[in-house]
Amino acid sequence: MAAAAAALRHGARVTLLEAGYNLGGQYWRHLAHERRGAQEHRLHHGWSTFQRLRDEISGHPDCDVVFGASVWAIDRHDDAPPVVHVMVGAPDGTDREPRSYTPGRLILATGGQERTLPFPGWDLPGVFTAGAAQALAKGERVAVGRRVLVAGAGPFLLPVVSSLIRTGATVVGVAEASGRSRLTRGWLTRPWELASASSKAGELGGYLKDLVRHRVPYWTGQTVVAAHGTDRVHSVTLAALHPDWTRVEGSERVVEVDAVCVSHGFVPRTELAIAAGCQLDEQGFVTTDAGQQTSVPNVYSAGELTGIGGADLALAEGEVAGTTAAGGVPRPLLVGQRKALRNFATRLEAAHGIRPGWQTWPxxxxxxxxxxxxxxxxxxxxxxxxxxxxxxxxxxxxxxxxxxxxxxxxxxxxxxxxxxxxxxxxxxxRRPIATPVRLGELAATLTPEREDPLP
Amino acid sequence: MGPQRLPVAQDPVAPRDSGPLTITVDGAQVTGQVGQTVAGLLLGAGHVSWRTSRTGRPRGVFCGIGVCFDCLVTVNDIPDVRACQRRATEGDVVSTEPPTRETPA
CATH class of the missing domain: 1.10.10 (Arc Repressor Mutant, subunit A)
Incomplete structure (x- = not known):
């Protein structure tokens, strides 16, 4: 959204392909238009920023927003822009409309997904990713359970707690896998560097207030090492963790819950970037230059694809990408914000990044x-x-x-x-077909002219 | 115990009452609100799983964002639809079993 808005401001014509039914992605996932809430900002941080971007994009004569757009392949051409193949219609339908786009510039902002580490019972119904709990609370007003435990690593656990509370669930506790000393090292070293990412601090402060107000315990250096039940979860085992995330033997205790939400970290959704030929770094993130351009000319990238840093960094990167893709020069203030927020992302990894000891849980x-x-x-x-x-x-x-x-x-x-x-x-x-497409739909995209003649 | 949809009257977000929406799931009626996904309807009605994996383990919603494919259902005879991604429409016939395939003569 930030990239589209910036490109429009710089005079570009923009097509925005949105896989879902609404703008806002996962972060600002919200109720369907028919159910829109008068107080929906209560579930969101930066809701007014979302509204501003949405209004700017939706009402713009040079912007075409396509909802229900599943990009399933990108064809790469060495000397011409890539071709983007899309199915438009209800998700996983049989009669979606095939479209192909050949944009002058392509901006990839496909985001990230949670990485969930396996532990005994993690596939029982009632074990959700924290993202699922968030999506169901924000998009459906459904709480995944009534007594819920949230476990994993990173600040994302906190907004999930806030959403669950506002959706009628009782949160019995939050287990953060990283121990106190690592958290202190990660977050409190050189604190002045964090000042310029103060919007993040404000956001986290709001979530912490919810923990205190609702007396939700926050356990550091602990995690869920097993979920119990036959056809659904009825309890979990919590254990203390060493700094490398191996479990401390004898530290186990059982907590009764009807749902558990886990989030150990995030990984980028790189299918389309790989298909477009973009270079990735050792951690699997898309590499970009100062203007957010990838290794492929005219292909740009922003957000979690380039590194896990959260919504504020994604907004800054998106604005830079949209600006440069439209031929503009990003404001120095914006470039400075991006730098501060990347510093925040580095700390995130230092304080909460996955440690190899998880391999002792399963x-x-x-x-x-x-x-x-x-x-x-x-x-x-x-x-x-x-x-x-x-x-x-x-x-x-x-x-x-x-x-x-x-x-x-x-x-x-x-x-x-x-x-x-x-x-x-x-x-x-690596997945050449980025999202499943039915063979019937694929066949329908082949016009007679494009079929190869029989030998 | 289990998942539940927050009643509109108790909701701090104050959503509009979009009206009821009813689908059938394996022949039984499930009612939710207009604008919900199939998964939202099922969870809101207290269902926590509706499919079994290859070896018969129960599956429902896991990722909630269309990545894991745990929540697959058959909607109006179309198999393998992600329940968390598909918005329900009035009268949808949802089956938790794939449709029986006709063997070609």
Whole structure:
């Protein structure tokens, strides 16, 4: 949204492809128009910024907003802009309208998704990602449970607590995996650097007030290491963690809940960037120059794709990308804001980034790939027996990551479990078809002129 | 216990009453509000799972943003629709089993 608005301000004509029914993405996910709330700002930080951007974009004569737009492929051409293939219509329908765009400039802002680490029982119904709890609270006014525990790492746990409380749930506690000393080192070293990212501090302060007001305990250096139940979760085991996130034996305690929300970190959704040929860094993020241009000329990127930094950084990067893509020069103040917010993102990783000790949480029977029902034990056994170091062959022999989600949920965990000597690391994020398309819909996109003649 | 939709009268967000919307799920009626997704309707009515995995483990909503494909349902005979992504429309016929495929003669 920020990129579109900035590009419009600099005189560009803009097509905004939105996969959902509303603008606002995951961060400002909100009720359907028919249900819009008079007090919806109570669930959001920066709601007035969203409203301003929405009004600027929606009413603009040079902006075409396409809702229900699933980009399923990008064709790369060496000497011409990439072609963007889209299905427009109700999600996963059979009669969506195929469209192709050949923009002069392409800005990718596909965001991130949660990375959830496996633990015994994590595939039981009632275990949700924290993002699911957030989406259901903001977009549906549904609380995922009545007694809810929130666990994982990072400041994102806090807005989830606030949303759950405002949706009628009781939050029994928040378990932050990082210990007190690491949090202190990450957040309180060189505090003056944080001053210029003060909007973030204000946002977090608001969430902390909710914790205090509703007496929600915040446990550091602890996490959920097991969820219990037969067909749904009825309790979880919390354990203390060492600094490397291995569990402290004997520290376990059981808490009764009817839902648990987990969020261990975020990974970028890079399918389209990879398809467009954009270079990624060692952590799998899209690399960009000062103007947010990727390694591919005329292809820009902003937000979680370029590094996990949250909504404020995404807004700043989006504004830079939209400005430069439209031929403008970003304001120095904006560039300074981006720098301060990137510093915030670096601290985020230092204070909350995933530590390898999580690999001690699952037992051999713990589900790893939820689509194909491959356990952690099966993956380890087959890797040991075949002595294979090739990710591709292990995927085929174990079926981990071969299911309908295409390894989106388990890919990084599979790679971590297979260890540092793995060949083709990073491969689990390569998906030429970015979102599932039905064969019938694909066939309908082939016009007679485009079919290859029979030999 | 379990998931629930917050009644409009208790909601600090003060949503508009968009009116009721009813779908059938495996033959049973499920009612929610106009503007909800199929998953929102199901969870709001207290259902926590509605599908089974390859080895028979129960599955419902996990990621809630269309990434994990845990929540797949059949909507009006179209299989493999992500319930968390699809907005429900009045009278939708939802089945938690894939449609039986006709074998070609």
């Amino acid at each position: 037992d051999p029977g713990t589900m790893l790939c939820r689509c194909e029902d491959v356990t952690v034990g099966e993956l380890r056994d087959i890797a040991a027996k075949t002595r294979s170091r090739g990710l591709r062959s292990l995927k085929l022999t174990t079926r981990a990551g071969l299911g309908v989600c295409q390894g989106r949920t388990c890919g990084r965990n599979v790679e971590d479990l297979l260890g540092p000597n793995l060949l083709q690391a990073g491969r689990t994020s």
